[in-house]
Amino acid sequence: MKKRVLVSLAAAALLSVGVGTIGQQDSVFTPQSVQAAKKTYKIKLKKNAKVFNKRGKRKGKKLLKKGHTYTTYGKKTIHGKKYYHLSKGRYIKAVNAKKVTKKAKKTSTKTFSVTVNTPAKVYDAKGKSTGITLNKGAVELAQGTKTIKGKKYYKIGTGKYILASAATEGNQVTTNTGTSETSGTNNPSSKPSNNVDDTVAGDHGEPTQKEIDYLIDNGYVYFTDTQVKQIRDSLWQKIQDYRVSKGYAPYKSNAELDNVISNANDDFDIADTIAQEDYNAFGKYVPNLAQNGITSMYGIDNWDYYDATSLDNASVYFNFKDRDPEHVATSLFNSLKDNPEYSRRIEGHKDKYAFGTLALHYYWNGNFSSLGLIFVEVNGNGAEWVDYYNAN
Structure with a gap:
């Protein structure tokens, strides 16, 4: 009886929102996702953030990663401290994030x-x-x-x-x-x-020749599609070699996984799921893999990972005036390998039956340029997954 009442209440709330607003909320259907009275907005993490429940108790051991953007339902005070309310009953401390301010439209x-x-x-x-x-x-x-x-x-x-x-x-x-x-x-x-x-980087196609000349002359990020592919292929081989050096088989490729990640780009929902490393939520993007029993996933999603205007990323690894694809791939790999969090992810957390993929994407929005990086690996340990892995 209780289940029927809850379903009726949820349906009534959904009807009160209106058809026009469906799809503007988080993809997971929860009570807060149909609260028309609550205005949502985006926040971006300034640092890695622990996840808490509504009582201020730690929720799991995973951290939400610096630089990722999330939808919030506003702030809430818990035990005297400010928290942002995220989807699925998650809360993070407000000091770890900043509100994403939308820019007003401009004519020139x-x-x-x-x-x-x-x-x-x-x-x-x-x-x-x-x-x-x-x-x-x-x-x-x-x-x-x-x-x-x-x-x-x-x-x-x-x-x-x-x-x-x-x-x-x-x-x-x-x-x-x-x-x-x-x-x-x-x-x-x-x-x-x-x-x-x-x-949002604002991926707006290829810069003009005049803009390309300026980017190259002044050490900003610019690569042709061919160069991006060369960087990606070289970096992927280095990641594979690194995994093998740790005693594991190379990642197997999977067309379904490759397709989803290569087309992810600015998708907030996918970025959010990768940041949380939530394999259950990720399953909707790769239904065939999910059907065979995913039990873990690890990933990196950063659209401005290689960004000449970011002081955070302008580390000893990156020489933005060096446009040799092999050199760039080497610098990217070294920055991943020497990062304690990222190194474990590209290694695969000791997962034995893992499929993996990597995508790089060049962004240009009129005066900002960067090379985005997405890496994801999925694993399973059930008999059905092992059979699927061996057969593919």
């Missing part, structure tokens, strides 16, 4: 070059030095100006500014008709707004 945006005329320190949005200094003569792409503590700065990247007095403004590079951050088109002639703080 000015992007211009600036030439450094004296060694220029790079500052953050609060005017604090980042420890980086640009050499005299360096040319940067500026996305407007900002006044910080009474001084004028040029914005030259995500959270990166130089004093306007240290550079000379040059020619306008692009004047674009913009859209909000979540809009997109694959038509290269239709550019999004020039805002490097967009949380």
Whole structure:
């Protein structure tokens, strides 16, 4: 009797939302996913986050990973501390995330070059030095100006500014008709707004030849489709060799898994599932594999993993002016292997009967460029899975 009442209540709530809103909520059907009164919005993790239940008790041992974006139903105070409420009864501490602010639509945006005329320190949005200094003569792409503590700065990247007095403004590079951050088109002639703080990369096709020349000349990320494939194939071989060095068979390929991951790109739902490493939720994307008994999955999903404008990723591994696909693949592999979390994932957590896949994708949104990386492996240990694995 209780089950029938719950189903009736859920159906009534769904009807109160309206057909037009179906599909805007998280894919998992839960009571909170049909609460029309609660406004949802996106948050992005600033650091790895533990998951808690509504009483503030730790929920499982897995961490939600830094850089991933989630839908939240708002904040809740638990034992005096602020938490974000996620789907499936999950809560994370608010200090671990920031709200994704949608950009207003713009009719035009000015992007211009600036030439450094004296060694220029790079500052953050609060005017604090980042420890980086640009050499005299360096040319940067500026996305407007900002006044910080009474001084004028040029914005030259995500959270990166130089004093306007240290550079000379040059020619306008692009004047674009913009859209909000979540809009997109694959038509290269239709550019999004020039805002490097967009949380979604905004995959908008191939840059123009003029933009390609600028990216290459100034050490930003640019690769042709052929180069991306070469990098991917080389990196995949290095991951396979690494797994073998740990005493396990290479990952087997699977067409269903390859297809899902190669087309994932900006899909928030898939990114969320990979970040949680939730093999049950992932099963809806790979129903044939799920039918044969997935018992674990591990993955990495980061659309700006190789990003010249990110101070976090500009590590000793990456030389963004080196465009040799083999060198880039080597630097990517070393950064994965030397990361304690990522190394265990590409190794496969000692999974013996694992299928694996890797996808790289070049992003360009008008002034921001990056190389995204998605890696996923799935495993099972039941007799049906082992039979399927051996047969494929």
